[in-house]
Amino acid sequence: MSIVSRTTTSCVVLLIISLFVSSPVFAKRVYLDITSAEARKIVFAVPWFQNSGSSSGGAQFERRLAETLGKALAFHGIIDVLPASSLTGNTTAQWSEQGADYGITGRYSTAKDQVTMEIRLFDVAEDKMLMGKSYNGPRSETDQMLFKFTDAVLDELTGKPGLATTQIAFVTQPQGSPGREVFITDILGRKMRQVTRHQNLVVSPRFSPDGNLLAYTSYHSGNQNLYVTDLRQDKTTRALSRRKGMNLAPAWSPGGNSLIVTLSHNGNPDLYQVNRRGEIIRQLTKRAGINVSPSFSPDGRHIVFVSDRSGKPQLFLMEVASGKTQRITFEGVENAEPSWSPVENLVVYTSLRGGIYQLCTVDPFDIGSAVQITSDQTHHETPSWSPDGNQVIFAKRDGKGHKVYGIMKNGLFQRMLFSLSGSQTYPRWAIKNY
Numbered sequence: 001m002s003i004v005s006r007t008t009t010s011c012v013v014l015l016i017i018s019l020f021v022s023s024p025v026f027a028k029r030v031y032l033d034i035t036s037a038e039a040r041k042i043v044f045a046v047p048w049f050q051n052s053g054s055s056s057g058g059a060q061f062e063r064r065l066a067e068t069l070g071k072a073l074a075f076h077g078i079i080d081v082l083p084a085s086s087l088t089g090n091t092t093a094q095w096s097e098q099g100a101d102y103g104i105t106g107r108y109s110t111a112k113d114q115v116t117m118e119i120r121l122f123d124v125a126e127d128k129m130l131m132g133k134s135y136n137g138p139r140s141e142t143d144q145m146l147f148k149f150t151d152a153v154l155d156e157l158t159g160k161p162g163l164a165t166t167q168i169a170f171v172t173q174p175q176g177s178p179g180r181e182v183f184i185t186d187i188l189g190r191k192m193r194q195v196t197r198h199q200n201l202v203v204s205p206r207f208s209p210d211g212n213l214l215a216y217t218s219y220h221s222g223n224q225n226l227y228v229t230d231l232r233q234d235k236t237t238r239a240l241s242r243r244k245g246m247n248l249a250p251a252w253s254p255g256g257n258s259l260i261v262t263l264s265h266n267g268n269p270d271l272y273q274v275n276r277r278g279e280i281i282r283q284l285t286k287r288a289g290i291n292v293s294p295s296f297s298p299d300g301r302h303i304v305f306v307s308d309r310s311g312k313p314q315l316f317l318m319e320v321a322s323g324k325t326q327r328i329t330f331e332g333v334e335n336a337e338p339s340w341s342p343v344e345n346l347v348v349y350t351s352l353r354g355g356i357y358q359l360c361t362v363d364p365f366d367i368g369s370a371v372q373i374t375s376d377q378t379h380h381e382t383p384s385w386s387p388d389g390n391q392v393i394f395a396k397r398d399g400k401g402h403k404v405y406g407i408m409k410n411g412l413f414q415r416m417l418f419s420l421s422g423s424q425t426y427p428r429w430a431i432k433n434y
Contacts, residue, residue, distance in 0.1 A: 041080045042157070045100040045124075046070045047087045052118070053109025065106060065117075068143055068188070072150040072164045075187055077391065077413040092127045100124050104153075115139045119149045121156065131156055143190060163187060163386055167432040168393065168417070169195070169205045169214060170404055170424040180425075182216055184231070189418025195229060196237070204249045207430035208256045209342075215240060215250040215259065224248055226261060226278070232434040240278040245269075251294040251303065254342075260284065260294040260303060271305060273320075284323065295340040295347070297364075304328070304338045304347050304364055315349060317364045328364050337382050340364075343389035346409070348373075350381055359383050359394060361409065373411035380405075386429050393417070393427045 049065040051057065063084070070081035088094050095103040103122045108115055120132040133152060135145035147164035154162030164187055173180045179200040184193045196202050200220035207214055215228045226247035229237035241247040245264035252259050258281060263272050271284040271291045285291040289309030296303055303320060306313050313336045315329040329335040332351035340347050347364050350357045351372070357379040362370040374380050379397040386393065390409055395402040396416075401423030407414040 041078055042102065043100045044070070044073055044079055044081045045087055045095040045098065045103040046073070046081055046084060047090050047103075047105065048084050049106035049108050049117070051109065052107040053111070053116075055110050057108065057110050057115075062108075065108065065142065065146065069104065069106070069119075069146045069150065071188055072147055072162075073153065075164065075417075076154060076162055077408050078158075092122055092124045095122075096124045102130075102157075110139070113139050115142055115145075117142075117145055119146075121153055143186065143188070147186070160388055163388060163391070165432055166387055166429060167207075167211060168404070168427060168429050169207065170395075170427045171202055171205065172420070172422050172424045175421075179220070182214065184214075185418070187417070189420060193234075195231070195234075203426060205426055205428050206250050206252060207428055208252050209254055210256060211430035211432050212434055213256075215252070217248050226250060228276075240276075241274065249293055251296055253296055254298060254300045260296070262292045262294075271303075284318065284320070285325075293337055295338050297340050297345065298342055302364070304340055306336045306338065315347070315362075315364075328362060328367055329370065330367070331370055332358075332360075335360075339384040339392075341385050341389040341409075342387060346389075348383045348385065348392050348409070350383065357381055359392065359407070371411075373407065373409070374414065376414075382426050384428050387431045393429050395425045395427055 046066050046069055048062045066084050073079045074081050082098060082100060090105055092103060101124055103124055104119060106117060106119045108117045116136045118134050121130045123130050133149050137145060150164035151162035166187060167184050169182055169184045171180050171182055177199055179198060180202055182195040182202055182205045184195055185191060195214060198218045198220035200218060202216055202218045205214055205216040212231055213228055214231055217224050217226055224246050225239060226241040227237050228240045243263055243265040246262055246269050248262040250259040250261045258273055258275050260271055260273050262269050268287045269290045269292060270286060271294055273281040273284060275281055289307045291305055291307045294303045294305040301320060303318050304315055307316050310327060312334040314327055315335050315338050316325050317328050318325045332353045334352045336350050338347050338349040345363050345365055346361050348359060348361050351360045356377055358372050359374040359380045360370050360372045381395045383392050383394040391406050392409060393406050396405040402425050404417045404424045404427045405414060406417050
C-alpha cells in the first residue's frame with residue numbers, strides 16, 4: 001500500500017513505482033531517505049499496550065512494552081517518539097493534534113509464561129492502518145517480538161529492514177575476572193551473553209558476514225593467537241592461527257570463505273589471506289612497514305588497511321588481485337582503524353587531529369574526500385559500521401574507561417548506546433540469524 005512521506009521538499013527520497021491491479025493508475029511508493037541531513041525526524045505515537053485477555057500483565061508490563069518499542073524505534077536516528085504519558089488517546093485524530101506522523105497500537109494477552117501480541121502501524125494523515133503483525137512466545141522473549149516489529153516498521157518506511165534484531169559485540173572485563181572477554185548484546189544492551197572465557201586479554205572481535213561466527217585474538221596462551229567460535233553454540237571454540245608472533249585483527253571476505261589477518265611469523269607484521277581452516281592462501285604485503293587492520297570492500301575486490309611504511313600510520317588501498325597499493329589519507333597526524341561500509345565505497349576511520357582521535361569518513365577511490373564527523377574533545381576509537389551502512393558504532397573515552405556510542409554516518413545523532421558497568425571497547429555490529 002502507498003506511504004506518503006511528509007519530509008521537506010529538499011529531502012531526497014527514493015521512488016519506487018508499483019502497479020496496482022485494481023487501479024487504472026500507477027501508485028507511487030515513497031521511501032524516506034534516512035541519511036538526509038535536511039529531513040526532519042518522523043514523529044511516532046506509541047501509547048501503552050492494552051490487555052485483551054482475562055489475565056493482565058499489569059500496568060508496569062503494559063508501560064514497559066510501549067517504552068521498549070519506542071526506544072527501539074528511536075534507536076534508528078530518524079524517529080522521535082512522543083512520551084506515552086502525554087498522549088491523550090489512541091486514535092489518529094488525537095495523535096494528529098499532538099503532531100504525530102504515525103501511530104502504533106499494541107494489544108496483548110498472557111497465559112502462564114506465554115505472551116501473545118497484536119501490533120498495528122497507522123498513517124496518521126491518511127487515517128489508515130499500514131501494517132499489522134501478531135507474535136507469540138515466552139514472556140522472556142517480549143523484547144525480541146518488539147524488535148521484529150520495529151524492523152518491519154523501518155522496512156515499511158524506508159524499504160530496508162531496521163537494526164533492532166541485530167547484535168553488538170564488545171570487549172569488557174567481567175566482574176571478578178582478571179581478563180577482558182567478548183560479550184554480545186542486543187541494541188538496548190539488555191540481553192547479555194558472554195562469548196569467551198579465557199580469563200585473559202581478548203581483542204579485535206570480528207563477525208562473519210552472516211553473523212554466525214566470531215573471530216578474535218586472545219593472549220591466554222602467552223601468544224597472540226587467533227580463534228573462531230560458532231555463535232550458534234556456546235561450548236567450544238577453535239584456533240584459526242597459532243603461529244609464532246602476531247595473529248591479529250581478521251577481516252572476513254564478503255562471502256565469508258576467507259579472512260585477511262596480520263601475521264608476524266616471518267619477522268615482519270604482514271597481511272595474509274587465509275581460508276576458514278587458517279591455511280595461508282597468499283601473502284599480500286611484504287616487509288613494507290607494519291601492516292594491520294584490513295577491511296574488505298563490499299565486492300571483495302579491494303581492501304583498506306593501515307601501514308606505517310610512510311612514517312606514521314596511514315590508510316592504504318589495495319586491489320586484492322594485483323596487489324596494487326596506494327595511500328589514501330593525508331590529513332591528521334596519523335590515521336588508523338579503518339572499516340569499509342558494507343553497502344558503499346565509504347570508509348570510517350580514526351584520525352589524530354589536535355591531539356584527539358576523531359572519526360572521519362572517506363571515499364577510498366576519491367583522495368581528498370575525507371570528512372570529519374566528530375568534533376567533541378575526547379577520543380573516538382575502533383569504529384565499525386551498522387549492517388545497513390547508515391550508522392557507525394565506536395568506543396568513546398568516558399573518564400578513565402570507554403563506552404559504546406553510535407552516530408549516523410553524516411555525523412548526527414551521536415549518543416551512548418547503552419550504559420553498562422566497567423569499560424567497553426572494540427565494538428562490532430552484525431545481523432543475527434541464529
